Amino acid sequence: MGTRLRLTAVATAVSAVVLVAASVLVLALFQRQVTDNADDLATSRAEDLAALAAAGRLPDLLTDIGDDSVGQVIGPDGSVLAASASLGAAPAVTDRLGSEDPVRIDLDGVPDDDETEDYRAWLVTAQGPDGPVTAVVGTSREAIREDVLALGLALLVAMPLVLLAAAALLWFLLGRTLRPVEDAHLRQRTFVADAAHELQSPLASYRTQLEVAQRQDDPAGWRAVVSDLLAETDRMERLVRDLLFLARQDSSASAMSLVDLDDVVLEEVARVRPTTAVDVDVTGVSAAPVRGNRDDLARLVRNLLANAVRHASARVQVACRQDATGSLLVVEDDGPGVDPGLRDAVFERFRRGDPARGHAAGTGLGLSIVRAVADRHGGTVRVADGGGGARFEVRLPRV
Incomplete structure (x- = not known):
């Protein structure tokens, strides 16, 4: 401003x-x-x-x-x-x-x-x-x-009006011209602030564990410290990876091509099944061609699956299909669901969801990435009414 x-x-x-x-x-x-x-x-x-x-x-x-x-x-x-x-x-x-x-x-x-x-x-x-x-x-x-005086008076009256109109036009045009620059600057500041905020906790934990282990001088205790530090390192890597992905989504264009969303869904389900005891049902998956970036769409599906598996009691249902308006992807779990008042807030960065859905580990960026990818592809994502758990619906434009 x-x-x-x-x-x-x-x-x-x-x-x-x-x-x-x-x-x-x-x-x-x-x-x-x-x-x-x-x-x-x-x-x-x-x-x-x-x-x-x-x-x-x-x-x-x-x-x-x-x-x-x-x-x-x-x-x-x-x-x-x-x-x-x-x-x-x-x-x-x-x-x-x-x-x-x-x-x-x-x-x-x-x-x-x-x-x-x-x-x-x-x-x-x-x-x-x-x-x-x-x-x-x-x-x-x-x-x-x-x-000559009559013309001078006319110019004297018209000049402030012309300047006012010019100032208004300049304000409008500069607003449109500078908006991408201001948005980019805001994204940069947000990225730095988010990274600093989220990396502060694991780094403080690093220092605390190292200082305690140094004072105790217990060789056997270093094994536990190393294990904890590796776990924190893994979380930090995932956090940085997610932040960089969001930064790329905000600032650069992705290559688009024809993608079979159903194939992406089945590949990601096959990837997640060996890592969880939750039953992932894909009987509702049918052909759903979309135009987009395959890697980004895979990230979207992966994050929705990870969120659903993390909060499900025993079962996750995945479906996708094409209709007259485009392609619809649905990921539904049988967990505690999302409070209606928080359905939009869950897509905010570092928002770790409804307390009713527990405090499962995560970076707080998964659903933000889902929304960013959907927006980049001209689509939408929302939390809909389900059968008791959380139901996420992603709609992408028709090819």
């Missing part, structure tokens, strides 16, 4: 800087465009007035030059031939008259009701019957500033 928040904050800050720079550039370009358009319009209107003056068709009062514009036509002798109301009868300009090319000038302090206004004006000269006439048309600078 901290990394995600920091990255979102940094990316949002960078976005804000980019947006501010882009807004300044847009405002500058917009101001340039508005000014150029005003100049083009003023020049065009001045050319029209000059042409009318040269043709002798000017009205005394110029009205058709725009709401934010002023105009005036000056004759060859410097007198005003026509003007808009705000410019009046006095010439707005006395120099640069008669220029062959359009000339830009500033008209400052032009009366406008009770106020004055500044204009950006253009002079255009045309040849009349009595000599050159000059048309002056100006566009209000205030009108240009108002247009």
